[in-house]
Amino acid sequence: MDNAQLDDLIKRRLDEILPAKIEEKLAELRAKKPGSMTIIATRGTLDWAYPPFILSSTAAALGWNVSIFFTFYGLQLLRRDISHLQVSPLGNPAMPMKMPFGPDWFRAINWNIPNIVQAGIPGFESLATALMKKTISNNGVAEIGELRSLALEAGVNMVGCQMTVDLFGFKHGDFIPEVKEYCGAATFLPMAQQADVSLFM
Amino acid sequence: MPNTFLDAKGLNCPLPILRAKKAIQGLDIGGLLDIHATDPGAVKDFAAFCRSTGNELVSSAQEGNVYKFTIKRVN
Numbered sequence: 001m002d003n004a005q006l007d008d009l010i011k012r013r014l015d016e017i018l019p020a021k022i023e024e025k026l027a028e029l030r031a032k033k034p035g036s037m038t039i040i041a042t043r044g045t046l047d048w049a050y051p052p053f054i055l056s057s058t059a060a061a062l063g064w065n066v067s068i069f070f071t072f073y074g075l076q077l078l079r080r081d082i083s084h085l086q087v088s089p090l091g092n093p094a095m096p097m098k099m100p101f102g103p104d105w106f107r108a109i110n111w112n113i114p115n116i117v118q119a120g121i122p123g124f125e126s127l128a129t130a131l132m133k134k135t136i137s138n139n140g141v142a143e144i145g146e147l148r149s150l151a152l153e154a155g156v157n158m159v160g161c162q163m164t165v166d167l168f169g170f171k172h173g174d175f176i177p178e179v180k181e182y183c184g185a186a187t188f189l190p191m192a193q194q195a196d197v198s199l200f201m
Numbered sequence: 202m203p204n205t206f207l208d209a210k211g212l213n214c215p216l217p218i219l220r221a222k223k224a225i226q227g228l229d230i231g232g233l234l235d236i237h238a239t240d241p242g243a244v245k246d247f248a249a250f251c252r253s254t255g256n257e258l259v260s261s262a263q264e265g266n267v268y269k270f271t272i273k274r275v276n
Contacts, residue, residue: 035253058215061222062253140213140240150219 035064037197038188044073046085046129046144047095051201052077053147059197060154067195069188071161074201075168078160078175082145086129090118100134152178159183204233209243210267217243218250221272225256228274233259236270243268 001009037059041052052074056066070078076085089095097111118124136143142150152158160175162182172182181187192198207224209217217238224234236247244261247270251258259271 054215057219061215061218062250140211140216142213142216154219154222 035059035062035197036195037064037066037199038192038195039066039068039198040188040200041068041070041074041077042072042201044076044085046087046132048201049077049082049085049144050141050147053144053151055199056156057147057151057154060151060156064196065157066155067157067159067191069159069161069191071164075160075164075170075175077148078158078179080174080176082148085144086125087132088125089113089128090115090125097128098135100131100138148176152176157181159188202232204235204271207234207236209236209238209240211239213240214242214246218246221247221250222254225254225272225274230274230276232274234272234274236272238268238270239266241268243270247272 037056039052039056043049052068056068059066076082087095089097097113098109099107099111101107121127133143158176158179160172160179160182161184163184164170165172165182172179205224205228207220209220212220217236217240221234221236224236228234240246244263247261248258250256251272254276256275257273259273260269262269
């Protein structure tokens with residue numbers, strides 16, 4: 001048998017056994033590697049504060065490595081005190097407007113308040129926020145500050161966008177000290193590239 | 202050794218999972234955690250949690266509107 005024949009034989013045999021072997025090794029590696037997720041948090045209202053903290057704390061509980069990049073209005077979620085976060089029903093037709101107290105028939109009413117009325121009543125957002133917070137506690141949903149603490153405690157890495165910090169005139173001292181890093185898109189993107197799951201919120 | 206007990210009744214997603222995770226970390230390997238919850242989403246969530254973390258869901262049952270789980274710490 002000459003070399004060419006031998007090469008041909010080896011090549012054919014490798015083609016037969018390699019794909020299965022590679023699949024097996026890859027599956028082994030995948031099983032060993034913990035999951036990972038990166039989130040871009042861009043919103044600063046009470047309702048939109050929930051998704052990044054719920055998903056990140058849960059992912060951390062599953063043993064994943066998680067980083068959240070807070071940019072634009074999302075920076076509000078990193079402030080030391082987040083009890084000021086508000087929700088706005090204005091221009092948000094998907095938001096049910098129900099009262100979190102009173103008899104069942106009263107709670108069932110969906111208050112369809114026209115935008116022009118909402119916009120004209122001073123303090124309407126504060127009222128809506130107070131009602132939302134009551135609904136949240138009635139339903140055993142975590143208070144937002146508690147959820148953020150749980151996420152931090154579980155090891156979620158929180159990163160601030162330096163450009164937006166400057167843009168909005170914030171100081172690093174405005175934010176919780178657990179934020180170890182302020183950076184830009186060039187730092188975040190390679191993190192996202194390595195992650196199994198990457199979400200924009 | 203008696204099972205550790207976590208009362209997650211009245212708590213909603215993701216609190217039962219987060220509290221359970223913390224409680225499991227306090228167990229010895231092989232230790233058991235009993236959980237009572239009222240969030241109907243917890244049934245699928247605890248099954249998925251155990252699949253992901255490699256812990257064993259020993260039992261999952263419903264009594265009235267209370268969901269009862271037992272999880273064994275495996276790793």
